[in-house]
Amino acid sequence: MKNINLDSWNRRRQFELFRGFDFPHMSVTGPVEITEFMDQAKSRNFSIFNAVLFTIMKTANGISEFRTRFGGEKVYEYDTVHPSFTVPIADDQFAFCEVVFDDDWNVFDAACRLAKIEGEKQTELDENTSTEDHWIYLSCTPWLDFTAAHHPVASAEDCIPRIAWGKITNSDGRWTMPVNVQAHHALVDGLHIANFYKMLKENLKNF
Structure with a gap:
């Protein structure tokens, strides 16, 4: 983790402005095409949930703004951020589950399976x-x-950014998945979210 010097930070003005808002969180939702990803899922028989989680986290870790946080008068950037996600439990309820992110798919998949069992x-x-x-x-x-x-x-x-994804649908052989990104506008702008969608599509395509 590294501390960010506010005096030389290129988005200090945005930080100061939006941090003072009562409602500073921006939320964007868009469809992501995942046709190549679904083709691989059929042939390789991997967990679609784990793989989507992995590619989302790989994408988020590839954008510094998604790794930046603030507390008090300090702004700091983590080297790596990790997923905290929901898992279904009995009686149509849900619980939280945490996993240490690893950019090796096999390592992450194994850790995710164990964490879900415990969760x-x-x-x-x-x-x-x-x-x-x-x-x-x-x-x-x-x-x-x-x-x-x-x-x-x-x-x-x-x-802390929030990311959600929904039902995967097929229309004329083209698979899509809705993805929502919510982030604090003091740290994240629309450009960063647009970059997230672009990188996520490529990461899913090349999974």
């Missing part, structure tokens, strides 16, 4: 990441091909 043993929602911010919060709604989404945040100071 699914929970009987109720237990919030256990509130003192840490090196996360990306993620959720999947595979039942819904949504066109917009908004995530709850603890306060205007909550600067």
Whole structure:
């Protein structure tokens, strides 16, 4: 992790402006074509959930703004951020599950499988990441091909990005998946989110 010098930071003005807003979080949703990715899923028989989670985290870690956080008067950038995601549990409930991100797919996939097994043993929602911010919060709604989404945040100071993806659909042989990105505007602009979508599409295509 490295501290950012506000005096020389090229987005200091944006940071100061949007941090003062009562509602500083921006949310963007768009479809991502994943035809080549789905072709690979059929032939390689990997976990689609784990693979999408992996490519989203690989993409987020490839954009410095998604690794930047603030607290008090400090702004800092993590070398790596990790996924905290929801898993289904009994009685149509969900629980949180955390995994250390690794850019080796096989290592990450194995860790993700183990973490999901442990997470699914929970009987109720237990919030256990509130003192840490090196996360990306993620959720999947595979039942819904949504066109917009908004995530709850603890306060205007909550600067952890949220990413969600939804139902994968096929139209005339073309597979698409809705992806939502929510981020604190003091740290992330529309250009960074556009870059995220571009990189995510390529990472899924080349998975």
